[in-house]
Amino acid sequence: MVSTIKNDRLLKALMRQPVDCTPVWLMRQAGRYLPEYRATRAQAGDFVTLCRTPELACEVTLQPLRRYDLDAAILFSDILTIPDAMGLGLSLDEGIGPRFERPVRDVAAIEALGIPDPELELGYVMEAVRLIRRELAGAVPLIGFCGSPWTLATYMVEGGGSREFRLAKKLMYDEPRAMHSLLDKLSRAATAYLNAQIAAGVDVVMVFDTWGGVLSTPDYHEFSLPYMRRIVEGLQREREGRRIPAILFTKGGGLWLESIAASGCDAVGIDWVCDLGSARERVGQRVALQGNLDPEMLYASPQRLRQGVADVLAAYGEGPGHVFNLGHGVTPQVDPEQVRLLVDAVHELSASCHRR
Amino acid sequence: MVSTIKNDRLLKALMRQPVDCTPVWLMRQAGRYLPEYRATRAQAGDFVTLCRTPELACEVTLQPLRRYDLDAAILFSDILTIPDAMGLGLSLDEGIGPRFERPVRDVAAIEALGIPDPELELGYVMEAVRLIRRELAGAVPLIGFCGSPWTLATYMVEGGGSREFRLAKKLMYDEPRAMHSLLDKLSRAATAYLNAQIAAGVDVVMVFDTWGGVLSTPDYHEFSLPYMRRIVEGLQREREGRRIPAILFTKGGGLWLESIAASGCDAVGIDWVCDLGSARERVGQRVALQGNLDPEMLYASPQRLRQGVADVLAAYGEGPGHVFNLGHGVTPQVDPEQVRLLVDAVHELSASCHRR
Numbered sequence: 102m103v104s105t106i107k108n109d110r111l112l113k114a115l116m117r118q119p120v121d122c123t124p125v126w127l128m129r130q131a132g133r134y135l136p137e138y139r140a141t142r143a144q145a146g147d148f149v150t151l152c153r154t155p156e157l158a159c160e161v162t163l164q165p166l167r168r169y170d171l172d173a174a175i176l177f178s179d180i181l182t183i184p185d186a187m188g189l190g191l192s193l194d195e196g197i198g199p200r201f202e203r204p205v206r207d208v209a210a211i212e213a214l215g216i217p218d219p220e221l222e223l224g225y226v227m228e229a230v231r232l233i234r235r236e237l238a239g240a241v242p243l244i245g246f247c248g249s250p251w252t253l254a255t256y257m258v259e260g261g262g263s264r265e266f267r268l269a270k271k272l273m274y275d276e277p278r279a280m281h282s283l284l285d286k287l288s289r290a291a292t293a294y295l296n297a298q299i300a301a302g303v304d305v306v307m308v309f310d311t312w313g314g315v316l317s318t319p320d321y322h323e324f325s326l327p328y329m330r331r332i333v334e335g336l337q338r339e340r341e342g343r344r345i346p347a348i349l350f351t352k353g354g355g356l357w358l359e360s361i362a363a364s365g366c367d368a369v370g371i372d373w374v375c376d377l378g379s380a381r382e383r384v385g386q387r388v389a390l391q392g393n394l395d396p397e398m399l400y401a402s403p404q405r406l407r408q409g410v411a412d413v414l415a416a417y418g419e420g421p422g423h424v425f426n427l428g429h430g431v432t433p434q435v436d437p438e439q440v441r442l443l444v445d446a447v448h449e450l451s452a453s454c455h456r457r
Numbered sequence: 458m459v460s461t462i463k464n465d466r467l468l469k470a471l472m473r474q475p476v477d478c479t480p481v482w483l484m485r486q487a488g489r490y491l492p493e494y495r496a497t498r499a500q501a502g503d504f505v506t507l508c509r510t511p512e513l514a515c516e517v518t519l520q521p522l523r524r525y526d527l528d529a530a531i532l533f534s535d536i537l538t539i540p541d542a543m544g545l546g547l548s549l550d551e552g553i554g555p556r557f558e559r560p561v562r563d564v565a566a567i568e569a570l571g572i573p574d575p576e577l578e579l580g581y582v583m584e585a586v587r588l589i590r591r592e593l594a595g596a597v598p599l600i601g602f603c604g605s606p607w608t609l610a611t612y613m614v615e616g617g618g619s620r621e622f623r624l625a626k627k628l629m630y631d632e633p634r635a636m637h638s639l640l641d642k643l644s645r646a647a648t649a650y651l652n653a654q655i656a657a658g659v660d661v662v663m664v665f666d667t668w669g670g671v672l673s674t675p676d677y678h679e680f681s682l683p684y685m686r687r688i689v690e691g692l693q694r695e696r697e698g699r700r701i702p703a704i705l706f707t708k709g710g711g712l713w714l715e716s717i718a719a720s721g722c723d724a725v726g727i728d729w730v731c732d733l734g735s736a737r738e739r740v741g742q743r744v745a746l747q748g749n750l751d752p753e754m755l756y757a758s759p760q761r762l763r764q765g766v767a768d769v770l771a772a773y774g775e776g777p778g779h780v781f782n783l784g785h786g787v788t789p790q791v792d793p794e795q796v797r798l799l800v801d802a803v804h805e806l807s808a809s810c811h812r813r
Contacts, residue, residue: 265788267756274757274765317751317784318732319768355712356731375712376674395673400623401630409630412675428673432621 106304108241111173115305115346115368115389117422123414123451124172125444126244129430130165131177133195135437137164148193149185152178155228162233166241168437169444173242173305174233176298178226180248180309183290184257186217204260206268208279216290219297226294227301234302245303247294249310249351250287250328254280266315273324280324288328292335299337299345307348307370308332314353314372321357330364348391352429355380362388373428377416390417391424394443399427399435403442410446419454462660464597467529471661471702471724471745473778479770479807480528481800482600485786486521487533489551491793493520504549505541508534511584518589522597524793525800529598529661530589532654534582536604536665539646540613542573560616562624564635572646575653582650583657590658601659603650603688605666605707606643607681610636622671629680636680644684648691655693655701663704663726664688670709670728677713686720704747708785711736718744729784733772746773747780750799755783755791759798766802775810 106112110124132138141161145151152158162177181199185191190202205211220227233243248256256262258269273280295306313325333347349361350370361369362384371380371392380390398409410425417423425447431440462468466480488494497517501507508514518533537555541547546558561567573579589599604612612618614625629636651662669681689703705717706726717725718740727736727748736746754765766781773779781803787796 265753267753270751270753271756274754274761314730317729318735320751353709353730356735373673374670374709379674379712395626395676397621397623397626398630400627405630 106239106242108172111242111424112304112343112346114421114424115348116344117386117389119421120455121452122448122455123417123423123425125425125447126171126173126175127165127427127431127440127443128175129432130169130171130175130440131161132431133433134431134435134440135164135168148179148195149191152182153225155225155232158225158229159232159236162229163236165440166237169441170448171241171444173244174237175244175307176226176230176233176246176303178229178246180246180253180311181256182223182226183217183247183287183294184253186222187214187257187290189257198262199256200261201257204268205257205283206272208276208282211279211283211286214283214286216286216293219294223294223297227297230298230301230303242304243302244305244307245295245298246307246309247291247332249308249313249325250284250291250332251316251325252310252312253287253291254283255312257283266312273320284324284328288331288335292332295332296335296337299340303345304343305346305348306336307350310349310351310354313351318356321351321354322360325351326357326360326364329366333365346389350391358383368424370426371428377413377423378418381417381422389422389424391426393426393428396427396429396432399431399439399443403439406439406442407446407450410443411450414447414451414454417454421455423454425451462595462598464528467598467780468660468699468702470777470780471704472700473742473745475777476811477808478804478811479773479779479781481781481803482527482529482531483521483783483787483796483799484531485788486525486527486531486796487517488787489789490787490791490796491520491524504535504551505547508538509581511581511588514581514585515588515592518585519592521796522593525797526804527597527800529600530593531600531663532582532586532589532602532659534585534602536602536609536667537612538579538582539573539603539643539650540609542578543570543613543646545613554618555612556617557613560624561613561639562628564632564638567635567639567642570639570642572642572649575650579650579653583653586654586657586659598660599658600661600663601651601654602663602665603647605664605669605681606640606647606684606688607672608666608668609643609647610639611668613639622668629676633679640680640684644687644691648688651688652691652693655696659701660699661702661704662692663706666705666707666710669707674712677707677710678716681707682713682716682720685722689721702745706747714739724780726782727784733769733779734774737773737778745778745780747782749782749784752783752785752788755787755795755799759795762795762798763802763806766799767806770803770807770810773810777811779810781807 110120113120114124158177193199255269346367348368349366355375368389373395466476469476470480514533549555611625702723704724705722711731724745729749729751
């Protein structure tokens with residue numbers, strides 16, 4: 102196993118240590134906006150096969166790094182691999198979105214769920230991690246990830262994506278013990294899954310709470326955050342003498358940054374709605390921050406995009422602890438040249454934030 | 458014109474004056490969850506005709522008041538009447554959502570827009586207000602409303618509803634002066650529209666900023682809030698010696714309550730994500746607060762719904778200045794009996810919050 106990382110800006114920034122310029126990676130940096138991704142995706146036939154074929158998952162993980170001066174790779178996979186491994190039967194089609202053949206809607210179905218053994222039922226993910234790590238050869242850190250228990254539960258109960266989360270919320274409101282039992286299983290599954298990714302070679306882990314922001318404040322603190330905290334507490338935080346930083350990201354969680362920052366994580370992802378400067382004031386010295394350009398800014402003119410990058414850097418201000426990212430993922434119609442402009446602008450414009 | 462209002466709980470609460478119990482009304486209290494609404498809607502043929510026929514708009518406005526002990530009526534209409542009157546050609550079909558035949562996408566189209574004369578181009582709304590006021594005969598106050606300039610602009614630029622607001626944001630990012638010109642026209646149109654509603658008889662006005670929450674913090678303060686503030690500043694705030702309170706509601710605006718409360722409005726609408734107790738601490742004595750039960754709570758069991766009502770009342774706490782509402786509108790599949798339970802529970806459970 103490679104034990105040193107040549108470009109360690111991301112790791113340093115996540116530990117709030119000095120860097121020469123702000124590291125940058127993008128949520129969904131490997132994806133449909135890249136023609137080479139679409140070609141590999143076509144080769145795989147469908148999205149689930151792409152995720153399940155380690156060589157192809159490795160290939161698409163590396164594609165954006167061949168084009169851009171990114172400071173990290175992120176494992177190409179999907180948050181729904183865990184429920185799939187629990188036996189729900191995932192299909193994922195463009196236009197329709199994710200679907201489960203066997204949604205989980207009552208106590209009996211929740212009780213029947215097992216905790217997947219990551220090296221067995223999710224072995225294809227670990228194989229992809231090992232392949233990517235070998236291919237990266239220590240050039241940049243590799244980020245592993247999972248979905249938050251609450252976010253996974255919404256898909257499992259709804260049977261797919263949702264706008265109003267009616268079924269998931271009805272279960273939460275009417276049968277809170279059943280929902281807690283589901284979330285408990287998911288947090289145990291996610292902890293084992295991330296620890297297996299760490300053992301296989303990821304250098305950073307991130308938990309995506311895409312749908313925590315649809316909850317009321319008390320419900321977020323009862324049904325989403327505690328289960329992310331439990332994952333963080335159960336992580337192997339060191340490998341080969343190096344700390345494995347953990348990032349938590351709740352989209353729409355701007356009101357709750359203080360409690361997210363107190364969860365034990367090293368860094369908090371910030372969506373584009375929340376001001377990064379205020380976020381920094383609120384979390385103080387506790388955590389690094391990752392974010393937060395509006396993903397729609399990638400459709401603006403090159404000049405405006407560059408100004409948008411400058412504005413995000415200025416909002417964070419001087420000193421360490423910032424990882425540049427979008428406030429949510431890259432969208433499929435983005436011009437790949439705009440991503441290049443963004444990445445280069447972050448490095449160029451941020452140098453002045455890091456002079457000592 | 459009727460000059461006294463028998464049930465003035467809403468008006469008192471909006472002015473932060475003592476009341477016997479917390480007033481309650483619901484966003485979309487007149488709507489598809491009511492069988493009598495669906496019958497009137499079928500009689501009209503389509504949604505736009507329903508809005509444009511004063512007798513039918515009056516009828517559906519009054520329907521929920523015949524069933525429930527509500528403390529206010531809200532004019533049945535749509536926020537898109539203004540762009541429709543500007544000539545964009547509105548159609549509104551269930552399943553598809555609102556569509557404009559002639560979206561506004563460039564400087565020339567923005568410059569060509571006129572400011573509608575409310576009594577001429579929107580006379581059907583004023584006629585509905587006069588009819589409703591006559592029918593209400595002072596039983597409860599009547600709330601008038603409009604969409605926020607930013608929210609209206611998103612529909613006008615996109616040509617309908619949107620998830621990512623790509624076209625509206627591209628115009629905002631790349632041609633901010635054109636966007637400001639559009640927002641300026643819309644704020645003038647909305648001010649004239651609300652003032653005409655006030656002259657015709659509404660007792661309270663509310664501005665719905667459904668999509669302000671998709672903006673970054675600086676963009677919200679440049680492109681949404683200032684134009685709502687301008688509307689508030691231009692309102693006729695008194696009629697017949699009585700103040701006409703103004704409520705601003707930005708869905709997803711929980712991070713910005715302090716600046717919304719400083720806009721000159723009397724009350725701020727709070728979505729269900731934001732904690733009402735923290736909101737009250739943050740805005741202090743400046744404004745009343747309206748909200749904020751999760752609309753999905755109406756699908757929970759009656760016991761859980763009642764507890765949800767109690768939790769919202771407890772979050773606000775004792776004393777005046779609270780108007781009970783949902784955090785967003787009633788959804789179409791709600792059981793009308795659940796709305797009755799909610800309304801009655803608010804009155805019953807809130808009495809103890811108002812003992813002096």
